[in-house]
Amino acid sequence: MEIPYYPGCTLNTKGKGFDYSVRASARELGLELVELETWNCCGATFPLLVDNMLDLAGPARVLVSARQAGRRLAVACSTCYNVLKRTNRVIREDEDSREKLNFFIEADYSGDLEVLDLLQILRDDIGFDRIKEAVKKPLSGLKVAAYYGCMVLRPPSEVAYDDPEHPRALDDLITALGAEAVDYSHKGECCGAYLAVKSAEVTAEMSFTILASARRSGAELVVTNCPLCQFNLDRVQEAGGKMQEARGRVQDARGRVQDSRYAGFQPIPVLYFTQLLGIALGLYSEGFELDRHYVDPRPVLSNYLNEQARS
Amino acid sequence: MRVKLSAATLRSDLVRRIEEISGQDLLACYQCGECSAGCPVAFAMDMLPSQVIRLVQLGQVEEALDSETIWFCAACQTCYARCPKGVDLSRIMEALREIALQERGDHLDIAAIRPEELAEFPQQAFIGGFRKYTS
Numbered sequence: 001m002e003i004p005y006y007p008g009c010t011l012n013t014k015g016k017g018f019d020y021s022v023r024a025s026a027r028e029l030g031l032e033l034v035e036l037e038t039w040n041c042c043g044a045t046f047p048l049l050v051d052n053m054l055d056l057a058g059p060a061r062v063l064v065s066a067r068q069a070g071r072r073l074a075v076a077c078s079t080c081y082n083v084l085k086r087t088n089r090v091i092r093e094d095e096d097s098r099e100k101l102n103f104f105i106e107a108d109y110s111g112d113l114e115v116l117d118l119l120q121i122l123r124d125d126i127g128f129d130r131i132k133e134a135v136k137k138p139l140s141g142l143k144v145a146a147y148y149g150c151m152v153l154r155p156p157s158e159v160a161y162d163d164p165e166h167p168r169a170l171d172d173l174i175t176a177l178g179a180e181a182v183d184y185s186h187k188g189e190c191c192g193a194y195l196a197v198k199s200a201e202v203t204a205e206m207s208f209t210i211l212a213s214a215r216r217s218g219a220e221l222v223v224t225n226c227p228l229c230q231f232n233l234d235r236v237q238e239a240g241g242k243m244q245e246a247r248g249r250v251q252d253a254r255g256r257v258q259d260s261r262y263a264g265f266q267p268i269p270v271l272y273f274t275q276l277l278g279i280a281l282g283l284y285s286e287g288f289e290l291d292r293h294y295v296d297p298r299p300v301l302s303n304y305l306n307e308q309a310r311s
Numbered sequence: 312m313r314v315k316l317s318a319a320t321l322r323s324d325l326v327r328r329i330e331e332i333s334g335q336d337l338l339a340c341y342q343c344g345e346c347s348a349g350c351p352v353a354f355a356m357d358m359l360p361s362q363v364i365r366l367v368q369l370g371q372v373e374e375a376l377d378s379e380t381i382w383f384c385a386a387c388q389t390c391y392a393r394c395p396k397g398v399d400l401s402r403i404m405e406a407l408r409e410i411a412l413q414e415r416g417d418h419l420d421i422a423a424i425r426p427e428e429l430a431e432f433p434q435q436a437f438i439g440g441f442r443k444y445t446s
Contacts, residue, residue: 009434044438048386048405050334055442079435154388155399164392190351190387194439196432198382198419202355209351227433235431 001125003116004069005033006062008080009041010227015077017289018227021274022076022118024283029126029134033074036065042083045194053100059087063115064107076118076274078226082151085115085159117152119225119273120161123169128176136282137304138178144276145214146170146181147224147233148188164188170223170273177280184217186210191232207236211268220300223273234270238294269297279304320370325410329367333406339396340364346390346400356380360390360400367403372410381407382418382444405443412446419444 011019026033039062047055062084066073075081091098092111102108122131148167156164167188171181189210192203211233214222224230275288275297284305290297298305320326330337340361347359358366358378366375375381384404391399412418419440429437 009438014433041434041438043442044435045386045442047442048399048402049332049409050402051332077435079439150387150389154392156392190385190389192352193385193387194436194443195352195383195385196436197424197428197440198444199355202352202383205354206351228435228439231433231436 001030002032002034003072003074003121004066005035005074005076006039006042006066006080006084007035008039008075008077009044011077015227015230015272017275017287017292018076018230018272020287020289021272021278021283024285024287025274025278025281026118028278028281028283029122029131031121031126034069036062036069038065042080042087044079044083046083046086053097053104056087056090056097056101057105059083060091060101060107060109061105063088063091063111063113064105064109066115067109067113071112072114072116074116074118074121076225078117078149078151079228081115081117082159088113088115089158117161117225119152119169119173122173122277124161128172131173131277132176132178135177135280137280139174139276139280139304140178142179142300142304143182143218143220144174144179145184145217145219145222146174146187146273147210147214147222147229147270149224149226149229150188150190150193151226153188170225173273173277174223177276179276179280182214182217182219184213184219186213189213191229193228193232196228196232203232204236207232208265211237212265215266215268219268221276221297222268222270223276224270225273227272230270230272234294237265237267267295269293269295269300271297314369314371316369323370323372325372326367326370329372329403329406329410332409333399333402335399335402337364337368337403340368340394340398340400341396343395345393345395349389349393351387351389352383352385356383360384360404363407364398364400364403367407372407375407376411376415380404381411384408386443408443409446412444417445421445 007019042059153164162169174181192206196203344361347361350360358380363375381404386401388401
């Protein structure tokens with residue numbers, strides 16, 4: 001099965017391990033992702049003002065390019081998925097916006113594209129049963145926390161393909177890979193996202209809340225679908241880094257210094273879900289870039305990585 | 312806090328503009344507090360999300376603009392997903408940010424971002440941040 005694919009900016013640069021593991025895993029499962037011939041940045045946030053047509057122009061151009069390639073579009077980055085899916089809905093359902101956008105980007109697009117998250121394709125088109133059969137290195141004994149973040153859950157009416165308060169898709173994939181999906185309270189809680197550029201202390205607190213919840217449930221590993229979540233959750237734990245200093249004390253907007261509840265926290269690796277999928281499919285290679293993570297996931301995964309790649 | 316209400320402040324041009332660009336009915340909110348209870352950034356805010364919409368309902372827009380809360384909102388939309396009245400508070404936060412950016416200037420000094428952060432952060436952090444904190 002062939003399907004047009006939009007990698008997005010981060011997967012094309014700092015999230016190459018995500019992109020590589022997405023393509024390798026998909027190919028192994030009989031899904032050929034064909035990168036769009038032309039694409040640009042989706043804008044990284046969906047504009048929330050009803051008259052903000054300008055910030056819809058970028059994602060609208062991506063949709064036009066995707067529609068030329070087919071009727072469905074696969075997106076692996078959950079933020080890109082969110083922005084493209086919501087922009088597509090505006091074009092499809094709001095005539096005034098559709099006319100303005102088409103005039104502005106010199107196109108004639110009606111919004112008749114289906115924007116799909118890769119996890120959704122794995123669940124609905126490939127099927128987790130088939131993935132389970134394709135597993136070469138079952139991840140038995142591994143306790144994994146599925147972290148969904150915001151982008152595939154909210155707003156539920158526009159983007160969710162799962163229960164927005166109790167999502168299952170990623171947990172079910174983890175189970176299909178032979179690992180144990182731990183239940184914990186913060187799988188859909190925001191990590192702070194772009195707040196990182198304004199207030200690293202606050203995103204540190206938010207990320208630690210999520211990680212501590214996962215740890216308390218016995219997880220040894222967190223998997224996610226969003227490059228910014230991966231970055232926030234992973235970097236906050238960097239040993240010896242500046243973020244580590246924020247661990248004991250957090251300053252809020254009133255200048256109050258709060259003692260963090262997470263001092264003494266045990267670092268937990270944060271992977272893209274496709275890295276874990278690829279490892280279970282026996283595809284692990286240097287292209288997964290596990291060496292680029294702040295918390296090295298290789299010790300936890302040592303039983304499951306290929307012999308030849310382990311050195 | 313003592314607030315003097317009048318027809319002119321309750322339905323000021325600024326209040327109407329917030330309603331128009333956010334696409335939200337401010338008076339639909341009946342102050343149940345679900346948004347504040349579920350907000351993952353509330354711990355860092357100087358005013359709860361439900362208090363921000365209450366101020367705007369009462370026409371006290373300048374006070375809302377003074378609040379750091381509008382800049383701590385990460386647009387995660389948990390408030391909107393759980394609001395029993397279907398109010399998208401993150402759109403009201405965005406409307407307040409937009410007005411603050413236009414009237415008071417940028418909230419983030421891009422030139423002050425450290426080179427090591429530029430090298431490390433994923434693109435989407437900057438693009439998202441620039442869209443929310445600069446005009």
